[in-house]
Amino acid sequence: MGFKLQALLCLVALQVLVFFSEEAEAAEHSHGISLRVHRKQVSGCNLFQGNWVFDASYPLYDSASCPFIDPEFDCIKYGRPDKQFLKYAWKPDSCNLPRFDGVDFLRRWRGKKIMFVGDSLSLNMWESLSCMIHASVPNAKTTFKKAYSVSFEDYGVTLFMFRTPYLVDIVREKVGRVLNLNSINAGNAWKGMDVLIFNSWHWWTHTGKSQPFDYFRDGTKLYKDMDRLTAYYKGLSTWARWVDSNVDTSRTKVFFQGISPTHYQGKEWNSPKKTCSGELGPLSGSTYPAGAPPSAAVVYKVLSTIKNPVYLLDITTLSQLRKDAHPSTYSGDHSGNDCSHWCLPGLPDTWNQLLYAALIM
Template sequence: MENRGGVQISPPIVEEVGARRRNTSGREREQSCGDRWLCMRRRSSQRPPRTIEKRRSRVSAKRGQWRRVGGCGGAAPSPWRRRGDKGVAVRSMLIPLSTKEEEEEMKKTIVGNIVMKPSPSPSSSSILSPSLLLALILSAVVIYSSGFCYISRLYDHHPPIPLAVHFKMKTRERLPFAIGEGDGNCDMFGGRWVRDYDQPPYEESDCPYIGGQLTCLGHGRPDKDYRYWRWQPNACSLPSFNATLMLEELRGKRMIFVGDSLFRGQFTSLVCLLHRVIPPHAQSMETIHSLTIFTAKDYNATIEFYWMPFLVESNADDPKMHKVDHRIIRNAPIGRHGQYWKGADIILFNTYIWRGSLEDEAKETVKVSMEDGYRVALKMLIRWINENIDPNKTRLFFVGLSATHQRSSKWGGAPKGNCYNETAMIEDGRYMGVERSLFPIIEEELSKSAVPITFLNISEVTSRRKDAHTSIYKAYRRPLTPTQRANPIPYADCIHWCLPGVQDVWNHLFFAKLFFP
């Protein structure tokens, strides 16, 4: 077990933590071994093939020495044996050598962990010595337990690679930041909410970064039941959210959320989940126009939020003056904004509320449907991604459609109600609360990206949670008048979510997909 930032991590996890940092060429792996250079590797269908550690394994002509024969693939090789003991190490089994001639004969007959009888020659005896017979028997056991291996040529000028470096050698198929593999048969976005009184993971009053738009209890919400739930996928379980592990993996890295005010809630949720394990003096938050930056100083890591509600240029790009009567998006390259995202190690995108017009290159404005405007935005985003993102360095995520609950009649409630005064979930699983027509557009446009994009489908996660919106328990630019409070339904916010709450689960899903894709 290795201790990383207070988290006990087993060697397989340590092995996969560094997977993105080093690769070897397929040409080198395909070359066969010479008589002198011995190695072997396991073929596994359950995970990507691993590169082979380069070793220099000299067979000493001196009596009384040990030599090392490597293990398969990524398996930890047997330790180097000390001089003065007698034998050959095949994985963890030791085979004694009696003479220099027998040692030379063993060199010719052991290939990886496979021990074969040498071809007879006119000068060789037809009867094996006891030590070679023992080697045959023991190595047969190794073959049975280790699987088949193949041979690769190793070069004399390469010294043995330390074990810690060996753990980092992987193939390029593994995504950046992946430290394990999730259950490929499990849809973690399909599931149910289950009661859990160990929630919430933090208190509203303990996180100084929650803005007034999300502090429901602080603005007089009388009930707390909406906080005591967790998401349970149907066919599997989510890995536990580990703040220390995430910070360790973000050491020296930069993560950025790009989107609207709803997405700012997820950014704030993640900051609250992480800030608990950081000393107060080692964290800070600052806002520079459209960019808000949370810094974990001891980790040299930043988590950022960039205000861009439509992911393309629009007349709502000013983070303080975005309340406009008629929203207009521009069909133009997004490089002016994208320059602030370029170079980030993890980027999450989101855009949602789509109503307005499109301004073309000739500055002519035409009204467009929600679907057409959404498609234009995704096309421009994918074009920027293909031109600016290195898939070997950066992980990309697109967060899907969050349910709204603005008309209670759609889920069988009051004819003129909404989320106001709702304290229980929707029981009818047919309600979605999102624009279903956008799903095929998301699938079609994201598939055109040359860089892998992980889609976080939060629609079902949010569809039943009419009880968890901020409603009227939030800060308004202009506080509600007594008359408005007497009839609060038209003023209830049924889009944004209270924190702590539903958006903590979004980050739990993000954690699982980031580290266990």
């Protein structure tokens, strides 16, 4: 009996050791992805680690002078009374983030095509970049197709927006609308671009009537529902294979816009009764009390498998600190409290400063 108990204890100890070694390996692997991404920027500098500081020179543009902003992001126009949230700049711990220069951006990318691919947070970032460039060349000739493209004709630069919330396909089958986790048929529209900035996560959490499909398909199997992180991993893995098979990275630079957080649960920043509504400033310091969302680990895991170089705009933590930067109730005709998207001017301008830094460094 004593021998059996001793053997059982040894087996349990071995299983615990294996579990923790796998967890440590996964954590080290995710950290390694971060380091490889950051080394592509500046030696010894992590642009995504830092804090928010007051900067009287901000914002980078006036929303009233930008013709590209949708009402849902135009917080000042729709009555947000405080302006302090516009006055914060991101300060990396060990280096300086280059200030955005729209003329320089246009000259560097003269004759090029840049496409944002994803959901409404891609739209948020696309409109931000359009406004930032427009503020630098306010008299330049532009051609604007709402929610599709902005062309700066004098430079031959076009910014495209391609809406596809899941990156993978929603198809009509006999059973109804099916999210096919293994299929990307829209990808032909992404080919031939000089820069691609992908994003997906926001819609994977939608359920019920706000979910635009009825079933998941994974290979030959149909599911009425799935664990959303598992589904996200499968869909994002399909995207990764698409990038490896279809993108010539000697010609096209590929970015993935990291997970954009929400601020509906005040307990995440130690204010249990709060949401983003009424928040007037960022969190101090460089860490978020709740830590990174599980979806960020999925992004790291998928990017670790991809063969082609994909640059992660690791915006999650710096965005988590900006509980004050959402539209909340100042979101045009949109009812409710929006703690998912971001005011313009605002946080997405920093995302684009990080994109600019990645392109010039």
